[in-house]
Amino acid sequence: MTQHRDLEFLGSFLLDTNNTLWLPTPKDLLGVKKKPSGDKETPEDDLDDKTNDWDRTERFQPAFQQDKAWKHLCFDSDGLSPMVTPLIDKNEFICRPQPWIKAEALSLYLAGEKLNNPRDFHDHPWSVQILPHIHMETGTRQVRDEEGYFTEVAIRLHSGWKLVASISCKLDEPFVVRLGGEGHRALVSPLPDFQQWQQLAAYEKPTDASNFAYLLTPGLAEKQPAVYGVYPTNWKENLSGCVSDRPLLWGGVSTIERKNQQEKEFALLPQRGFVPPGTVYLFEDxxxxxxxxxxxxxxxWLMTFQQLNYGKLLWGQR
Incomplete structure (x- = not known):
């Protein structure tokens, strides 16, 4: 079998039992729900932070800092404007939609339409399993002094759910692939007539009407050499706002030191450097x-990220 080393890859995303494509929920989306009716008002602490029965969605907006409500607060003049919730009725409260959105609903979101159907969102379809392990010293009944105890965190997809990805070669039949360096295997099967991506393909490039971008896959936003944030330095003058679940300046690169090796190696740690999918950027230009x-x-390493379609943006209009 011919080995391909220049394949492009996009994903992975989620596919449910009905072959519906699910993608990360945009992080600027908010659910608005009416407070429970009754004589006794529900305390704020008892309201759900994340629900699947909200009434409508709204989006975070850049704060209007000239408003008198902001006059006693100071912000970095060189930083982005804070993102705030829109005004809502006193009998309503804000909650977060669930973390996965149907591809069809995402295309409506990118077109600027409001989403009012909670069934277009889904919670994480997996469970976390903690597996404890011990390493025994060879030829003894004793646990190793070094790295003798460790735990493995396993993510178990719920029954019927699958990972789906695009790859730049044709697959004619199912086959088994190796994942990582520990011998794990996965069964890969082609999906004939899979058309759900087509409704999002129109948003891969910005148009004259585009004024925001949605991050589909993990990105890497360079602030300065070896320091990364949520948005890159060269976007600053064009941005009017950014919504993510990470601080605006939060990550970077590191070095690792291996056994029997004198010099430290460059290491890019995903948990320190990458911007999470679903992050949204609002642009003035x-x-x-x-x-x-x-x-x-x-x-x-940058060529590898490009072939893996890291940092892929979809463009929309509010």
Whole structure:
């Protein structure tokens, strides 16, 4: 079998039992729900933070800092404007939609339409399993002094759910692939006539009407050499707001030191550097370099990220 080393990859995303495509929920979306009726008002602490029975959705908006409500608060003049919730009725409260959204609903969101159907959202379809392990010293009945105890965190997809991804080669039949370096295997099967991505393909490039971008896959936003944030430095003058679940400046690269090796190696740690999917950017003007959320320069590692479609943006209009 011919080995391909220049394959492109997009994903992975989620597919349910009905072959419905699910993608990360945009992080600027808010659910608005009416407070329970009755003589006794429900305390704020008892209201659900995340629900699947809200009445409508709204979006975070950049704060209007000239409003008198902000006059006693100070913000970095060189930073982005804070993102705030829209005004709602006193008998309503804000909650977060569930973390996965149907591809069909995401296309409506990118078109600027409001989403009012909670069934277009889904909670994480997996469970976490903690597996404790011990390493025994070879030839003894004793646990190893070094790395003798460790735990493995396993993510178990619920029955009927699958991972789905796009790859730049044709698959004619199911086959088994190896995942990672520990011998794990996965069964890969082609999906004939899978058309759900087509409704999102129209949003892969910005248009004259585009004023926001949604991050589909993990991105890498360079603030300065070896320091990363949620948005890149060269976007700053074009941005009017950003919504993520990470601080605006929060990550970077590190170095690792291996046994029997004198020099430390460069290491890019995903939990420290990558911007999570679903992050949303609001633009006053589209930057010249906005093809993806990746650094403009780099070595082989950057080429790998590009082939894996890291930092892929979908463009919409509010």
């Amino acid at each position: 589209i930057p010249e370099q906005a093809d993806d959320l990746l650094p403009t320069t780099g070595g082989n």
